[in-house]
Amino acid sequence: MHSIWAVATNTIRQALRMKVAVVFTLLLFVLIPALGFSATGDETLKGRLQTFVSYSLSLTSLMLCLLTIIVSIYTMTSDIEQRQIFTVITKPIRRYQFLLGKLLGVILLDVMLLGLFSAVIYTITIYMPRFTKATEAEIVEANKQFFTARAALTVPEVDVSRKVQERYDDLKRRNELPPDTTKEEIISELTKLAQLQERVADVGDRLVWEFENVKPLAETMFIRFKYDIFPNPPDSQVYGDWSAGDPQYFKYGEPPETEPYRDFSHKHAARTFHEIEFPSAVVPESGKLAIRFINPPPSPWKPGNRAPVIFPLDGLEVLYKADSFGGNFIRVVFLILFRLIFLACLGLMAATFLSFPVAVLFCLVLFFTASFSGFLIESFGYLGESVGTIYSYTIKWIIEQILPQFDAFNPTKFLVPARLLSWSELAKATVVPPWWNLDGDMIFVKAMLLLVLGLLIFTFREIARITV
16 A cells, blocks of 8 residues: 555656646636636626536536546556666556556546635625625525525326327328338337327326425425417417325315415416425425416406427426535535546546557547536438448447446536436436446446456556667
């Protein structure tokens, strides 16, 4: 352990002498406070906070990722190219101790820099309401919709497999299946259409959604929704009557345990997300909650809609406070740290058999591929059938199974909309495999596999050749 620690401290001193590390650090020290004073968003306090946190966290993550790649590769390749490694491995330091020491040094440097700049971002965020002279209403809005960590309850999917299969068999019998389309693609499209049909409220009809295990930690909750309507009204406004409370009351008319909440004849713009606040006291002790929507018809004394209202597949969820902003911020920082650990292992592994410029290029390609993995995977669907099949079993498989999907666990995706990043979600991103059907990513596990590969390569690599 003493040998590993000695290599680690030497790695940190070596990194601090690098000009690129100094430049990146100074840039972050200048740009983060500048973002705090210049971020405007939609001119509200909530918009300023969201803009600052989004840009500052993204910038910090990007700069530290690039710095980790450069430092991890340089500290290894420079020792080999300048033959400084000869003075180390001739001492009682094994090669695995040397590589682990390098990794520990890079990780400690990342922890120090990430902790420093995260503290700067957190401090500016907390004190922003003071130096922006926000109004009391803006502060209340920010406390409810930004300085919190809200869990989301989504609408459970209805089983439409039987209806979809019947529709597919009917199209096949009438020879109306679309050409050049696989059965899986047709089934997927029919499933989406069937799911949307379950989310349509005709004029005068109602939709009721039930949620379980609701445990709010605040006095209020939120319904977050998005309408779609066709034909589109002239002003693109949609009316809706909302209610929340005991499911037994809405389904069977039984006396509710708690007084239900009602919000009648609200008007909202179509195809845009909105939030309705309601008291969490309407949730009964059983933890079951029902949300009811009525598509009101127009009448002489009350405005309404003249067309069916559609809720997209991502168009409805219930939000409630599940943790604090500070706790969520800490978990987001850990998420960034695991990303840096993966890149440190990747850089050291590449440096064991590649030169500095080639290793940097190799790591940058993999880093940006992982950062845009969702877009790349989706783009494969637009390729031709023959070419798409080749990519599906080669590049697509590598992106999905081997590389981490950084965009799927983007830190700003949680902090900016005040979404909860729970410890279980963090574990899902770091250690849970994707084949468990839990959308895991195994960032930490993949990092350890890269480290083992780097140890194997470095152990059997010929550092110097004996000549007589």
